[in-house]
Amino acid sequence: MSTVMKPPAGCGRIAPASSELRAGVEQMRLPDPLGFGTLMAPIMALAYYRDGAWETPRLTALEPLQLAPHAQALHYGQAIFEGMKAYRNLGALFQSPALLFRPYDHASRFNRSAQRLGMPRIDEEVFVETLEQLVAHLDKLVPERLAQSLYLRPAMFGITDHLSVTPSTEYCFVVVATPSDAFFTTPIKAWIERRYSRAGAGGTGNVKAAGNYAASFAAAAPLREQGFHQLLWLDANSRTHLEEFTAMNVFVRWGETLLTPPLSDTILPGITRDSLLALAGPLGLAMQERPIAIDALVEAIGGGADIEVFGCGTGAVIASVEALGDESGLRLPLPAPSVAPLLRKSLLEIHHGLAPAPKGWQWPVGTRKQP
Template sequence: MSSEPARRSRGAVLQDVLPESLGFGTIFAPLVVTAWYRRGRWEDPVLCELGPVASSIGAKALQYGQSVFEGMKAYRDLGERSPESGSFLFRPHDHARRFARSARRLGMPELPPEVFVSTVVDLVAALDEYVPGRRGQSLYLRPTMVGTTEDLTVRPATEFCYTVLATPSDALFTEPINVWVERGYSRAGAGGTGNVKAAGNYAASFAVSERLLERGFHQPLWLDAATRGTVEEFTAMNVFVRRGEQLLTPPLSDTILAGVTRDSVMRLVEDAGDLQVREEAIPIDGLLAAIERGEDIEVFGTGTAAVVAPVALVGDESGLRLHLRGHETAARLREQLLDVQHGVATTHDEWLLSVGRS
């Protein structure tokens, strides 16, 4: 990958520059990757200074939402496996494949997975000092592809821009969250784009999210569009329910995103063998009734940005407010997953790609 400008030397982690509390997605690292698709092929990616990407107001991404993205992370190596080790990318090849699926669904060219992985590796290596050194923090990476063709015909673009943005971040949620059962709007319908990371999926949630934030809730809990009777996912996370010794999660479909963290959590639970993992429909009314009866239940979300986020309160428009006080399973799984991501645990090394310091 070419570099503009030439890379400067990299030192230790910028603990004296990065604040102890990073927030999520508000601090941008100074380098990005950019690649263009023109005349039917991908041009070589370029490492360059962070700045605006030139685009027409008539671009397909702005006019018709032809835009997809991924969310992934680089974690500082806290296991001290070798002096050369800098950080780990977590399951980058899975993110590359999902990025390709998203592109196909929106009529966009696939970026070869090996190119996707090499771009994030090169960016993280160049930004080594921006990978935070505290447990649970990461360099969050946002690969994005947008249609840039300038015309208003209702058909796919023929030119595209691929970028990778990096931001030193905390987890999206650092405390248990309050969730709202959304019975009016729907996140996704059958045959739509609910199972890919299309930008419009998230924009469609903003009106609901803004209203919920004003009421003290962090995420909507979306129900199926057909019946409004079963749980699907949160806006930014997949859903898990521990009920006794069973761990339940809705089965994947064309309305539910195949979360990389979701799959990782299921694998960790299967490894431990203390819970039975089941993919099955979760009726919302039955879940709420069980919580209200005081059954042994935990609800939590999983996602790249959030890692594992326990639910403290469930509410809806009827005035229902149900508190969940047990978060032991969610807390344990979060710590187990962070052990893997930071290289502390030696299990599931196949999920990690080591990125040395440049």
């Protein structure tokens, strides 16, 4: 579909939330610790696509959506999402109280996901302005501490109430927000998944389709009791090379070289991944995008090679791996990380406006001209 969301002629900015909703925000208190994804902001953004056009998004109370039991998304999984963040501005580079990180890159990826699943595109300006307005209304809920954020979850799903195996003709676009810590606040243990596959060639592995994540649940559930936090997926064809974690891209520092698997139609093009590729050079690291053989990696770690493994993503930022395991009984500890903390520090300084960044990475909230 090529239809894009554009405000109707004569329409101004997205209408502000009611005074009652704003009062609800003022009354909220942030707990310590925040956790991740548990405390939901009381305002969300909402828009519907009907009769071949998008309505203008509006801010409304966080409340259940009406959805028919035979809605298309429930049966055929026509659903996508993005994960992105607004950070408290802690520096002097911008006057805005909060900064979105690379919102137009997230908008572009959202549209790539929509296109892959046969959904209507959303105008990127409307997408970003919707986020800005929501964050501006939720400013009190943008945490103050380094690495904390107001996590934003834009999503779209088919709502047409029919069971024919065709794309929906009606859609819901919604953005919810949750004040959160990073997904992982300490090093993690990763399980090398040798039985199941995350994505196959020609599938939806390189977009944020909801079903990509549900497919990992059966494999991950029994591992939590063993202390493992993430699955490390291998390629579907031979199960010999690293692809990514369930919720993060994967990096390996091998000596003075930083490695990550090259993008393909089975690996998500992470916004954080792309950011680290740009930040590695100033730290003096040689950066290579190339296949990484799991057996060679395990053998080298076991032999005492200078190696660290870490994941990166919007939710986690950067998470060092302290141990690898698999069904063969492998329990392989990794040495203390050295580069991952430096990359994390550099990225967080950019997130919070404490350091300059490439154009488009730091997006001040509330700087658009009022109508």
